[in-house]
Amino acid sequence: MxxxxxxxxxxxxxxxxxxxxxxxxxxxxxxxxxxxxxxxxxxxxxxxxxxxxxxxxxxxxxxxxxxxxxxxxxxxxxxxxxxxxxxxxxxxxxxxxxxxxxxxxxxxxxxxxxxxxxxxxxxxxxxxxxxxxxxxxxxxxxxxxxxxxxxxDPGVVNAYAALAVQEYFDHVDSIDIIDINAGSHGRYFATNFNPEINFREFTGKVWSWQNSAWTQNRMFEVKRTDTLPIVGQQTSYLTGHDELHSLSQHLNVPNIRFWMGFGEHYINVFTVLRNLGLLSEKPVKLDDGREVVPLQLVKAVLPDPASLAPGYVGKTCIGNLVKGQKDGQEREIFIYNVADHVEAFAEVGSQGISxxxxxxxxxxxxxxxxxxxxxxxxxxxxxxxxxxFINLMNAIGLPTHIRIGNNQEDMLLSFELDEQAQEA
Amino acid sequence: MxxxxxxxxxxxxxxxxxxxxxxxxxxxxxxxxxxxxxxxxxxxxxxxxxxxxxxxxxxxxxxxxxxxxxxxxxxxxxxxxxxxxxxxxxxxxxxxxxxxxxxxxxxxxxxxxxxxxxxxxxxxxxxxxxxxxxxxxxxxxxxxxxxxxxxxDPGVVNAYAALAVQEYFDHVDSIDIIDINAGSHGRYFATNFNPEINFREFTGKVWSWQNSAWTQNRMFEVKRTDTLPIVGQQTSYLTGHDELHSLSQHLNVPNIRFWMGFGEHYINVFTVLRNLGLLSEKPVKLDDGREVVPLQLVKAVLPDPASLAPGYVGKTCIGNLVKGQKDGQEREIFIYNVADHVEAFAEVGSQGISxxxxxxxxxxxxxxxxxxxxxxxxxxxxxxxxxxFINLMNAIGLPTHIRIGNNQEDMLLSFELDEQAQEA
Missing domain, CATH: 3.40.50.720 (NAD(P)-binding Rossmann-like Domain)
Structure with a gap:
């Protein structure tokens, strides 16, 4: 305690x-x-x-x-x-x-x-x-x-992955973590958190865990399109992300991938900045002899992520699409949360991503x-x-839903627990 | 002397x-x-x-x-x-x-x-x-x-404008100066001369001389497409440029405009940089407290224009499309030069724009x-x-051609002059 x-x-x-x-x-x-x-x-x-x-x-x-x-x-x-x-x-x-x-x-x-x-x-x-x-x-x-x-993500999606393995499958073939922000901040371009950290996620190699081995891709090389709860049809791109690096070591699942949703406009701006060298963390020399890290200047010209919150509208949908077998049958489930930018701002003064x-x-x-x-x-x-953890988040603002198979009704996921855990 | x-x-x-x-x-x-x-x-x-x-x-x-x-x-x-x-x-x-x-x-x-x-x-x-x-x-x-x-441009095109007014028309309605670089440097993006100066041409208001008055537009707001000698069909955009500011004062011509050719890729990169504030000449503050002018950093990450010369291929076409009346007839002429990037490099080690x-x-x-x-x-x-001036440039590497009307053969423009001027 x-x-x-x-x-x-x-x-x-x-x-x-x-x-x-x-x-x-x-x-x-x-x-x-x-x-x-x-x-x-x-x-x-x-x-x-x-x-x-x-x-x-x-x-x-x-x-x-x-x-x-x-x-x-x-x-x-x-x-x-x-x-x-x-x-x-x-x-x-x-x-x-x-x-x-x-x-x-x-x-x-x-x-x-x-x-x-x-x-x-x-x-x-x-x-x-x-x-x-x-x-x-x-x-x-x-x-x-x-x-x-x-x-x-990482965090809740790691719990979803563990839950799927422990409760919903005899054997899991693949976990695809899909992160969609279907909200809009109304600016020309902005990142939802610290641009310096945000861009670093996309400028390196894309590592994913496939066939029980680390696989390399380039950013925006592989994409998928899903029809998701609430936010509808969304395109996301294979992206390197923290959680793959622990889930691959802790769960016996041969394929664990992370997919992040991007609009064409985001990809265009990102591609221009990257190709020009403006997302580099390596200093360049100005005419006056000073050294400047391009990424730090890009951060300085972009909107402060905190400033986006008041005008942010729309929803996020983040969840795990898990495929495998249960009782001899092929099975597919999607465990997810949908959060609302406007509601988040009303409650705590921040946008939905935060x-x-x-x-x-x-x-x-x-x-x-x-x-x-x-x-x-x-x-x-x-x-x-x-x-x-899932029960507590249901109570404090981030409810978890589950969709089993393609034709099922989605339902709130909550668990009967012993007294100590129920206190949450 | x-x-x-x-x-x-x-x-x-x-x-x-x-x-x-x-x-x-x-x-x-x-x-x-x-x-x-x-x-x-x-x-x-x-x-x-x-x-x-x-x-x-x-x-x-x-x-x-x-x-x-x-x-x-x-x-x-x-x-x-x-x-x-x-x-x-x-x-x-x-x-x-x-x-x-x-x-x-x-x-x-x-x-x-x-x-x-x-x-x-x-x-x-x-x-x-x-x-x-x-x-x-x-x-x-x-x-x-x-x-x-x-x-x-400015320079030779000012001479072309004066020549048109003096020799080819009784009255000139319009002079459209068209600057096309149909060459390719093979890089993702580069400017053909100092990026800092180059971008400044396009980040301010577009001033043009129309109906004998200064007119304002935004960059990339107005475009035209012409079929030009050698370089073929080309799209160019109404652009503010030096020569309008003297020609409007020295020639009695009601419409003098400058058009610069841009490909879609150039416009996309430029638009992203401008909208993000990366072409600004006003300093921004980095996290470490230092002030940096975004445009100076962009200059630092772009290729040195001089470095483009060895791989540059293709041609430029720059000239004046002049419309008016001569001997009671409507008339249209195009006075121009075509330069070749590869030939320029072979002769003087620079690309064609330089x-x-x-x-x-x-x-x-x-x-x-x-x-x-x-x-x-x-x-x-x-x-x-x-x-x-035109005769001398014919001799030293920038020959002038003229196309009169739509269906005429283009011809080299050169003049019989008295002895002193011929020395050139």
Missing amino acids: KKNVLIIGAGGVGQVAAHKCAQHNRQLGDIHIASRNIRKCLAIIDSIHEKGALQDPKGVLRAHALDAMDTAATRRLIEKTGAQIVINLGHAFVNMSVLEACIQSGAAYIDTAIHEDPTRICEAPPWYANHEWKRKPACAEKGITAILGCGF YTAGVPAVAAAVLIAQGTWDVQKMVNVEELPCKP | KKNVLIIGAGGVGQVAAHKCAQHNRQLGDIHIASRNIRKCLAIIDSIHEKGALQDPKGVLRAHALDAMDTAATRRLIEKTGAQIVINLGHAFVNMSVLEACIQSGAAYIDTAIHEDPTRICEAPPWYANHEWKRKPACAEKGITAILGCGF YTAGVPAVAAAVLIAQGTWDVQKMVNVEELPCKP
Whole structure:
């Protein structure tokens, strides 16, 4: 049983997580938000008060300035705040320093995306083994609960994959994770989260797990078109993504692929930028002799993802299409969530993409606080009990539905659990 | 009668001008090349020796380091070299400082493009009145020959406009200057000269002279398709351009427009960059606090225009489509030049776009050296005798052809002139 939460990062996902933690502060205790830019933390606190989101209005809610690349400073802040749970929503370069601060201080660690080295795009698979998993022995030795990749994807889709393997099939042939944002922000072009991190997903090789081996493709080389619940017919492209790198190691499934939906306009803009070299992480020299990383300039000219939220309309649909056999029959299921940009903004002041990433991280914090997920070692989400997680998300804003076969009615997925898990 | 030439600028056009001056150094005397980067000047000198281009092999050919924004340094170099003719092919920001150095030292001044203030895009028409023409009284007073805009366009097309008005029509209704590059450099995307200057032509308002008044359009708003000599059917877009701003003041023609050919791919890349704000001349702030001008970064990632020359194939066609009346009949003529990228590279080591800009500037230098164009005041090309210019260019690499009406054979345009002008 742990309590008091330190959220690191005050972008769109940080905003969602702070609101959701506030809504559950009787269980979670004090809520702290830290960022390099303390004004962003203060703005989030203001928005929480505006919405009256604190479950216990007398609960502690506080902002802190922090450079999360600085392990010692992060450890001091953890100790000063008494936080036993750290939700790391900073950019992808700080995972290892924040994790180290948690190991040193004994706090539980949660993140939503894989660690990245700023100087390298697309390392060798499995990605987690390049950084996070090297700290597994340290976590085990000190009894540190570290839950890696607990946003929606990676995160919830890992739970869906585990659930499919455990409950719905005797043998699974393939898991296709499909991520569609059918919403519209009304701008000429924008990324839904930090452009620097967003583009890095698409500029390297596309790794996928096929026939039980790592397979390479180029971005936008392979596509599929599906008719999906609510959002209808959508085209998505084979994309490299974090969750393949843990699911391939933890589940005995020969084909695990990730597909991300893109419109033609997005692909055109992306292709122009990439072909011109404007998405490069390698510095170029200007006429005046200064060195500039093109991707950082592109980030500077694009809209701040947080600024998209007020005008965002439409829905997301993210889920796992799983194929295999059950009781001697071929079977196909689609386990998914549909989120609404307008509803997300009304509730927490962020758009739907941030909402789907932030809510699962808070669900993980609640499950750690309850003890259900306080496993005192480093795990990916598919290694944890998935049913209490899915039940809890049904209750706090991200309900899971399932479609079995082609002609079935979709239904809400929820589970009868013993008392401890039901508390969620 | 003047001699000894100082070429300022060692880009692709500077390379062409240096080769052409070398080919005529018996008339032009010593040839000096200056640039901020002296190594570029030395490379040009090497290429002149490689081609054996010096007409008088014992002639002086020398490189100098110069910051042409520094008027005093430019004046000192003019005086040290004894140059009586300065061909300014530096970037568009140095015109006024180089012109001032010429006024102070008594040298003749030639340039090929209008002065630009680095901080402002698209000033009020007529553009020359914002900067260069303010120095007309100073040039007249000191007897300085200053020939503005003597590349191909502006430059040769101004001579074509004057010729049409003087020789081929009783009344001219319209002059449409059409600039087509039907060549291919084989790269994903590149500009044919300095990207920073190139894009500035298209990011501001499109000014044209219609019904004897300045008219505004947006870039790529108005297009036309013509079947042109050699290059065939081509689409071009109404574009703002230097020559409209002098021709509208010097010729009594109610419609003068400039059309530049663009392929769909160019327009797509340009549109993406512009809409993202990447063509802006206004600095943006990076995460690390540094300010960077997006256009300067785009320049840094694009190919160096000089690097395109070796692989460039195909031809350019630039000319004036003139409509009006002659002897009571409606008449239409097209006066033009076709240049070949491969031939340009073989002769002077540059691509055809640089070739068409550099050769007319050297023709102007030769005509000043002969006295024909040594007019001891500031002029645009349409104010000078056009026939010796056209004859000279026939001889030195840019022959002019004319098509009269729709069904006529095209023919080489050349003129019988008195002895002095024939020397060319």
